[in-house]
Amino acid sequence: MAEKVLMKGNEAIAEAAIRAGCRHYFGYPITPQTELAAYMAKRMPKIGGVFLQAESEVAAINMVYGVASTGKRVMTSSSSPGVSLKQEGISYIAGSDLPALIVNVQRGGPGLGGIQPSQSDYYQATKGGGHGDYHLIVLTPASVQEMADLTSLAFDLADKYRMPSMLLADGTMGQMMEPVILPEEHVNRIDKPWAVTGTQMQRKHNIINSLYLVPEELERTNFERYERYAQIEKEEVRYESYMMDDAEYCLVAFGIAARVSKNAVVALRAKGVKAGLIRPITVWPFPKAPIAEAAKHVKAFVSVELSMGQMIDDIRLAQNCEKPVVLCNRAGGMIPDPAQIIAAVEALKGGND
Amino acid sequence: MAIVFEKPKSLTDAELHYCPGCTHGIIHRLVADAIDTLGVEGRTIGVAPVGCAVMAYNYFACDMVEAAHGRAPAVATGLKRSLPENIIFTYQGDGDLASIGMAETVHAATRNENITVIFVNNAIYGMTGGQMAPTSLPGQVTQTSPYGRDVATAGYPVKISELLAALDGPEFIARVAVNNVKNVRNAKKTIEKAFRNQMEGKGFSLVEVVSSCPTNWGMTPDQALAWIDEKMIPYYPLGVYKDKSAEEATK
Amino acid sequence: MTTQILFAGFGGQGILFAGKFLAYKGLMEEKQLSWLPSYGPEMRGGTANCSVIISDEPVGSPIVSEPDVLVAMNLPSLDKYEDAVVPGGMILVDSTLIERKVKRDDVKVFYIPATRLAGELGTPTLANMIITGKLIRECDAISYDHLEDALHKVVSARRANLFDANLNAINCGYQYE
Numbered sequence: 048m049a050e051k052v053l054m055k056g057n058e059a060i061a062e063a064a065i066r067a068g069c070r071h072y073f074g075y076p077i078t079p080q081t082e083l084a085a086y087m088a089k090r091m092p093k094i095g096g097v098f099l100q101a102e103s104e105v106a107a108i109n110m111v112y113g114v115a116s117t118g119k120r121v122m123t124s125s126s127s128p129g130v131s132l133k134q135e136g137i138s139y140i141a142g143s144d145l146p147a148l149i150v151n152v153q154r155g156g157p158g159l160g161g162i163q164p165s166q167s168d169y170y171q172a173t174k175g176g177g178h179g180d181y182h183l184i185v186l187t188p189a190s191v192q193e194m195a196d197l198t199s200l201a202f203d204l205a206d207k208y209r210m211p212s213m214l215l216a217d218g219t220m221g222q223m224m225e226p227v228i229l230p231e232e233h234v235n236r237i238d239k240p241w242a243v244t245g246t247q248m249q250r251k252h253n254i255i256n257s258l259y260l261v262p263e264e265l266e267r268t269n270f271e272r273y274e275r276y277a278q279i280e281k282e283e284v285r286y287e288s289y290m291m292d293d294a295e296y297c298l299v300a301f302g303i304a305a306r307v308s309k310n311a312v313v314a315l316r317a318k319g320v321k322a323g324l325i326r327p328i329t330v331w332p333f334p335k336a337p338i339a340e341a342a343k344h345v346k347a348f349v350s351v352e353l354s355m356g357q358m359i360d361d362i363r364l365a366q367n368c369e370k371p372v373v374l375c376n377r378a379g380g381m382i383p384d385p386a387q388i389i390a391a392v393e394a395l396k397g398g399n400d
Numbered sequence: 401m402a403i404v405f406e407k408p409k410s411l412t413d414a415e416l417h418y419c420p421g422c423t424h425g426i427i428h429r430l431v432a433d434a435i436d437t438l439g440v441e442g443r444t445i446g447v448a449p450v451g452c453a454v455m456a457y458n459y460f461a462c463d464m465v466e467a468a469h470g471r472a473p474a475v476a477t478g479l480k481r482s483l484p485e486n487i488i489f490t491y492q493g494d495g496d497l498a499s500i501g502m503a504e505t506v507h508a509a510t511r512n513e514n515i516t517v518i519f520v521n522n523a524i525y526g527m528t529g530g531q532m533a534p535t536s537l538p539g540q541v542t543q544t545s546p547y548g549r550d551v552a553t554a555g556y557p558v559k560i561s562e563l564l565a566a567l568d569g570p571e572f573i574a575r576v577a578v579n580n581v582k583n584v585r586n587a588k589k590t591i592e593k594a595f596r597n598q599m600e601g602k603g604f605s606l607v608e609v610v611s612s613c614p615t616n617w618g619m620t621p622d623q624a625l626a627w628i629d630e631k632m633i634p635y636y637p638l639g640v641y642k643d644k645s646a647e648e649a650t651k
Numbered sequence: 652m653t654t655q656i657l658f659a660g661f662g663g664q665g666i667l668f669a670g671k672f673l674a675y676k677g678l679m680e681e682k683q684l685s686w687l688p689s690y691g692p693e694m695r696g697g698t699a700n701c702s703v704i705i706s707d708e709p710v711g712s713p714i715v716s717e718p719d720v721l722v723a724m725n726l727p728s729l730d731k732y733e734d735a736v737v738p739g740g741m742i743l744v745d746s747t748l749i750e751r752k753v754k755r756d757d758v759k760v761f762y763i764p765a766t767r768l769a770g771e772l773g774t775p776t777l778a779n780m781i782i783t784g785k786l787i788r789e790c791d792a793i794s795y796d797h798l799e800d801a802l803h804k805v806v807s808a809r810r811a812n813l814f815d816a817n818l819n820a821i822n823c824g825y826q827y828e
Contacts, residue, residue, distance in 0.1 A: 053675055053804070073478070106471070106504050107474075109467065109504070110477050111478060112478060116478070121482075224685070225684065225686070243464070245442050246463055247443065249442075252412075252461055252463050254464045256464075307711070309712070310712045313711065
């Protein structure tokens with residue numbers, strides 16, 4: 048078995064990306080994801096790859112667009128304000144049906160916000176983010192191991208469905224160190240006949256484009272894309288269910304919030320309260336089915352978030368508001384502690400009894 | 401019968417959408433001629449801008465990528481870094497290159513990114529219907545400078561060739577025009593050189609082509625070509641602004 | 652068994668380094684663990700801190716809010732975290748830099764003049780490792796095993812000459828009564 052190493056989450060993403068065959072990285076400095084760029088700056092030149100510090104996040108995402116057009120694996124990383132700047136490019140990448148990986152190590156907002164961990168880019172990540180109808184496949188790691196594993200997966204899914212994927216992490220996940228078994232070197236070689244590589248005078252020219260001036264045509268590309276999205280919603284949902292079998296109170300949380308929530312579940316169980324946790328690993332596609340299933344036997348849901356309550360909407364929708372959903376949150380870079388979550392569940396329990 | 405004139409192979413059979421009298425057609429042809437002459441069509445990838453040339457991807461027969469407004473040099477950077485053996489060019493207008501894409505332009509130049517940039521300067525936003533461009537002349541009347549460009553509030557035109565030539569990075573910066581036969585011939589040579597530089601690994605080569613927009617200038621094609629001589633060229637003098645290899649050779 | 656350790660002090664005192672060393676030690680002992688630094692303004696504002704959790708089970712939250720062990724290397728850190736330590740827990744104090752005594756009487760307290768001892772050893776920047784040595788000695792959950800292996804992981808090859816100095820500092824703390 049591969050050796051366990053101790054790594055920061057940001058570094059684990061970088062190494063996993065390299066092992067997934069990514070040889071092109073473009074970024075612009077921003078806290079708290081700088082270790083990722085630094086790792087790439089160190090490693091890429093030694094393995095014949097490209098690290099380029101772009102003049103802006105806007106330029107970086109368009110460099111990503113360029114490499115993605117050639118069919119090669121490519122990524123960029125940033126944190127919230129920088130990811131906002133990338134939205135135009137992400138929309139073009141989605142509109143041109145190109146695979147690419149965007150990493151968002153979130154910090155508090157809005158505006159310049161702060162530099163402490165946050166999950167307040169949930170709407171931006173899961174509901175499109177830029178202009179037009181589109182989605183990203185959004186994966187939310189809750190450990191350094193998952194920072195690595197989901198990076199590999201994100202590249203594979205992006206290639207498979209010809210669309211951008213996003214790793215939605217936060218400052219804590221980026222900065223923390225945990226033992227990690229790095230994924231094996233692998234390249235998912237999917238044929239990419241659409242890529243621009245030069246015609247070699249062997250074929251008609253390929254065009255990478257998101258412009259369709261004929262509305263019927265543009266509508267058709269949108270419908271086709273959404274058929275693909277429907278398939279993804281059917282086949283690519285990932286989540287972890289923790290102590291849900293007999294749960295009466297279902298916490299829903301991802302990333303660092305899920306880690307804290309697990310502690311709360313253990314503590315609540317010790318007190319005899321039947322709590323459980325559903326941890327979405329993909330937030331788009333959102334694990335609607337397990338939430339709907341849980342709604343049949345739980346008394347209420349608690350959405351534990353590092354935001355003012357964004358995922359809570361999806362929990363309500365997933366079960367058609369059948370059971371109440373309350374928010375247990377901190378914002379602006381603060382992280383809820385288990386005691387706050389325990390109190391939230393106990394308050395619900397009081398209301399129910 | 402001997403064929404004395406034909407369409408370059410690097411242009412498709414698609415009918416150009418440009419207005420009558422517009423010089424984009426000439427510039428497309430010159431770019432395609434260069435690609436043909438150098439025999440690189442099979443390994444060339446072009447980047448189209450947002451602006452009048454947005455649909456250039458339909459006209460060039462090589463692989464093409466359509467970029468967001470102003471981002472062509474960044475997209476080209478990605479393409480070139482991914483495929484260093486391929487020939488990568490961008491084709492951009494003045495709004496795209498000198499306004500919204502200024503940062504991408506300057507930084508691709510300062511990195512001496514080994515790409516070829518064709519910069520069409522017609523002193524106006526054509527596709528959106530004739531608004532003031534970063535290169536509109538002082539006093540020039542446009543839809544958004546109806547009383548003439550007032551330098552006190554709108555500032556002065558951006559002289560891209562002079563500006564980029566001041567950088568240490570770029571290999572080759574030149575300004576040409578396509579308003580008469582002599583200028584077209586020179587433009588053809590210069591554009592070819594900008595592509596050849598890339599093949600020789602010399603680096604960032606930009607050709608600014610002073611161009612016309614009869615429709616939005618409110619002129620006949622003839623008047624527009626004359627206006628280039630009378631107004632544009634005095635403000636935007638033609639010539640080679642930087643040729644690093646030539647300068648080093650004479651040292 | 653799970654041990655939650657909070658290192659706290661000024662930026663520049665090697666708080667993160669000491670935590671990283673213990674994390675590697677946990678890794679070598681095939682324990683579950685996490686290491687989480689504070690980052691950003693807090694470093695400038697006075698206290699840098701670092702959460703280390705070493706456990707036989709998967710680690711839940713990596714944030715140590717109720718430490719079993721607090722290492723306080725300056726007064727603001729002791730003031731800030733003293734009350735958070737779990738009853739029966741442990742506080743290690745650098746008594747060179749912190750003049751006051753710990754107010755709690757339900758925790759084990761060790762006063763180590765780490766900064767002074769580091770100076771006497773000729774390695775004034777290694778107070779962090781002296782106090783870590785004492786932690787290893789007093790904390791049942793952390794053994795002396797794998798100490799050198801872990802140290803090799805955190806002292807980069809470039810600075811191999813610092814290995815002996817670090818080991819010396821750890822041993823100095825370990826033996827301090």
